Amino acid sequence: MAFDLSAIGSQFFVGLSRAMILFIVTAGLSFVLGVLRVPNVAHGSLYMIGAFSAFSITKLVPGATGFWVALVLAPLVVAAVSFIAERALFCHLYQREHLMLLLFTFALSLILGDLVKITWGAEYRSIMAPAFFNGSVSVLGASIPRYNFFLLIIGPLVAIGLWFFTNRTKLGKIARAAAVDREMVGAVGINVSWVFAFAFVLGCFMAGLGGALMAPTTSITLGMDHNIIIEGFLIVTIGGLGNMWGALVGSLIFGLTQAFGVLFWPQFAIVFPYTAVVIVLILRPRGILKSVW
Amino acid sequence: MSKSRFSGIVLFGLVVALSLMMLPALSEARNIKVGIVDTYSGPPAVYGNDALNGFKLALEDINKQGVLGGKIEFTTRDEKFKVDVALAMAKELVMRENVDLIVGTINSGASLAISDGVAKAEKVPFIVWTAKDEKITGELGHRYVFSTAENTAMAGKAGAVGLAKKPYKKYYIAGEDYAYGHAIADAVWRYLKATKPDVEKIGESWWKIGEPDLVPYLTSISAAKPDCVIFCTGGTGMTNCIKAISATGFSKNIPSWFHTAIDYAVLKPLGAEAPEGIMGTIQYLPYYPETPENKAFVDAFQKAYGGPPGFPAFNAYVTAYMIAGAYKKAGTIDKEKFIDAIEGLKVPSPAGGVVEMRACDHQVTYPMYFGTTKKLPQYDYVVATDLITLTGNEVMPTCDEVLKTRKK
Numbered sequence: 001m002a003f004d005l006s007a008i009g010s011q012f013f014v015g016l017s018r019a020m021i022l023f024i025v026t027a028g029l030s031f032v033l034g035v036l037r038v039p040n041v042a043h044g045s046l047y048m049i050g051a052f053s054a055f056s057i058t059k060l061v062p063g064a065t066g067f068w069v070a071l072v073l074a075p076l077v078v079a080a081v082s083f084i085a086e087r088a089l090f091c092h093l094y095q096r097e098h099l100m101l102l103l104f105t106f107a108l109s110l111i112l113g114d115l116v117k118i119t120w121g122a123e124y125r126s127i128m129a130p131a132f133f134n135g136s137v138s139v140l141g142a143s144i145p146r147y148n149f150f151l152l153i154i155g156p157l158v159a160i161g162l163w164f165f166t167n168r169t170k171l172g173k174i175a176r177a178a179a180v181d182r183e184m185v186g187a188v189g190i191n192v193s194w195v196f197a198f199a200f201v202l203g204c205f206m207a208g209l210g211g212a213l214m215a216p217t218t219s220i221t222l223g224m225d226h227n228i229i230i231e232g233f234l235i236v237t238i239g240g241l242g243n244m245w246g247a248l249v250g251s252l253i254f255g256l257t258q259a260f261g262v263l264f265w266p267q268f269a270i271v272f273p274y275t276a277v278v279i280v281l282i283l284r285p286r287g288i289l290k291s292v293w
Numbered sequence: 294m295s296k297s298r299f300s301g302i303v304l305f306g307l308v309v310a311l312s313l314m315m316l317p318a319l320s321e322a323r324n325i326k327v328g329i330v331d332t333y334s335g336p337p338a339v340y341g342n343d344a345l346n347g348f349k350l351a352l353e354d355i356n357k358q359g360v361l362g363g364k365i366e367f368t369t370r371d372e373k374f375k376v377d378v379a380l381a382m383a384k385e386l387v388m389r390e391n392v393d394l395i396v397g398t399i400n401s402g403a404s405l406a407i408s409d410g411v412a413k414a415e416k417v418p419f420i421v422w423t424a425k426d427e428k429i430t431g432e433l434g435h436r437y438v439f440s441t442a443e444n445t446a447m448a449g450k451a452g453a454v455g456l457a458k459k460p461y462k463k464y465y466i467a468g469e470d471y472a473y474g475h476a477i478a479d480a481v482w483r484y485l486k487a488t489k490p491d492v493e494k495i496g497e498s499w500w501k502i503g504e505p506d507l508v509p510y511l512t513s514i515s516a517a518k519p520d521c522v523i524f525c526t527g528g529t530g531m532t533n534c535i536k537a538i539s540a541t542g543f544s545k546n547i548p549s550w551f552h553t554a555i556d557y558a559v560l561k562p563l564g565a566e567a568p569e570g571i572m573g574t575i576q577y578l579p580y581y582p583e584t585p586e587n588k589a590f591v592d593a594f595q596k597a598y599g600g601p602p603g604f605p606a607f608n609a610y611v612t613a614y615m616i617a618g619a620y621k622k623a624g625t626i627d628k629e630k631f632i633d634a635i636e637g638l639k640v641p642s643p644a645g646g647v648v649e650m651r652a653c654d655h656q657v658t659y660p661m662y663f664g665t666t667k668k669l670p671q672y673d674y675v676v677a678t679d680l681i682t683l684t685g686n687e688v689m690p691t692c693d694e695v696l697k698t699r700k701k
Binding site for chain 1: 333334335336338339342467470496497498499500501503504505506507508509510512513515516529532533536537539540541542545562563564566
């Protein structure tokens with residue numbers, strides 16, 4: 001089968017937009033992993049809560065406004081949930097072994113999953129992006145669904161925001177320092193506990209943002225947490241544990257190999273991103289970029 | 294007479310008296326125990342709960358009169374959409390709860406496992422009410438397994454009959470990479486190719502269950518320029534896929550067919566935003582046919598559970614009447630006699646008319662509806678219009694065809 005350039009172009013942009021969502025979610029996961037050393041399995045649940053919150057908000061505020069309000073408020077709801085979880089549970093556990101943290105966050109993901117079921121029920125939910133986002137736009141002859149085009153704009157904005165925060169703000173610098181040597185940060189008189197709380201909430205906010213951004217393109221259901229978290233950990237691992245730019249590189253690899261896999265060999269498309277992961281891990285077992293672990 | 298001998302006689306007398314009292318109790322009516330194994334957690338819970346509601350609604354009426362002087366009671370187990378869990382639970386229901394029969398589940402793999410590992414092995418009747426794999430009553434069917442669900446062969450044939458009437462030549466097949474997806478794809482393509490030999494399959498793509506982002510798949514399908522796409526998705530994947538083809542504008546350019554696309558449970562979450570012009574097939578619709586029976590069924594269901602019934606509720610409702618009818622016909626609670634009685638049994642359909650449990654393969658016969666989605670002012674969700682009704686005989690593989698697959 002012959003492929004014209006426009007098909008390859010659309011597939012490239014669509015893969016790129018998928019990578020943007022993955023980046024937003026995994027940047028948060030990687031941040032928490034880097035600063036707090038917590039492999040947070042419940043990150044996927046927070047992503048799911050972000051999507052469900054977005055659903056509830058669009059029910060309260062109808063129309064296109066609802067979508068924009070949801071995009072801002074849903075991640076804040078998730079941030080609030082994660083703040084409670086951090087102050088009540090996580091802050092007592094940072095010194096524990098990784099295995100124990102893994103089990104703890106796994107348990108938390110099950111609990112959050114059930115809480116979502118109690119709050120929103122087992123039915124599928126769905127929200128729609130404003131009518132403005134329906135249909136496709138043409139960029140350099142390639143047709144891209146408008147919502148994906150919007151994601152292509154949001155992704156870099158988030159990346160720039162994160163870069164600005166970690167490199168240009170004091171809090172961000174402290175968080176980065178804590179990722180490298182937390183005892184030293186404590187020794188110079190900084191209240192590490194609140195830095196950690198902030199870092200955790202910021203990481204979870206990203207999960208919520210990812211969930212809210214994803215919501216209009218998929219059905220919002222129980223189980224969406226498991227789907228994202230496996231991909232999330234794979235991306236973080238190939239990118240370099242705890243390295244936020246690693247999350248970006250990993251997301252791009254994952255999103256693009258998937259998109260092109262679908263175009264060139266659709267029957268086996270599922271395999272492509274995972275094959276890429278295997279190749280990366282064989283060549284660079286510690287990830288493409290520097291791991292902070 | 295010593296005291297101990299006296300008390301011995303008293304004891305003996307008591308035992309005899311008690312056993313005499315027990316005797317009529319044993320032959321007297323008892324309740325029929327139905328064990329339900331289905332998914333009540335995770336995304337498929339929507340269908341599990343809908344089926345359970347349909348079953349409960351039917352039992353309310355059935356138990357008013359009673360069956361063989363007793364009632365039909367049930368106990369449920371959540372198999373969490375897992376084959377091994379389902380099998381363990383079915384065994385537990387048979388061994389510990391002593392159920393008279395098992396019904397369930399939405400999971401084809403679980404249904405096949407229970408069919409082989411419990412129904413066939415323990416000789417306990419098992420009625421599958423939602424899972425659609427045609428192997429259940431086809432290739433892997435046997436005396437102890439029944440299906441009150443429409444199966445993939447029926448769905449595929451119904452889809453093929455409907456699609457063959459359309460002018461499309463170049464088809465693309467896409468769907469979720471699991472048993473149901475492939476079974477639907479095989480069935481519809483087999484029958485479509487047989488009815489209209491000049492159709493051509495220009496490509497296939499398969500994504501994993503729960504794949505959240507279908508846009509890359511849709512853009513690559515668009516690039517192949519098919520006349521029509523056969524989508525083979527189920528459950529949440531359905532809603533997801535329909536939403537994606539709507540949001541990307543795909544549905545405006547390329548026609549598509551999904552089995553169950555016109556199902557209420559699929560279209561409801563999308564509200565009025567669901568796309569128009571999607572073709573689908575289903576064995577039950579709450580608004581069609583407009584018979585008094587269907588209206589009464591929908592009203593009663595709506596009153597009890599706050600929404601119209603979906604196809605699982607319909608299947609389960611039929612199942613309840615099949616169970617009650619078979620025990621009444623058999624005249625006794627006996628597993629083998631139950632099977633003899635349910636073979637060929639006809640019960641009234643909640644949508645009007647009758648449905649029959651085919652004796653040869655234990656598959657219930659339903660008519661199927663082929664329709665296209667459209668917004669109508671009187672509904673706040675998108676409904677199916679231009680409905681064609683395909684009779685049970687049109688969509689069912691013949692007894693010979695089914696039994697031939699079993700001999701292989």
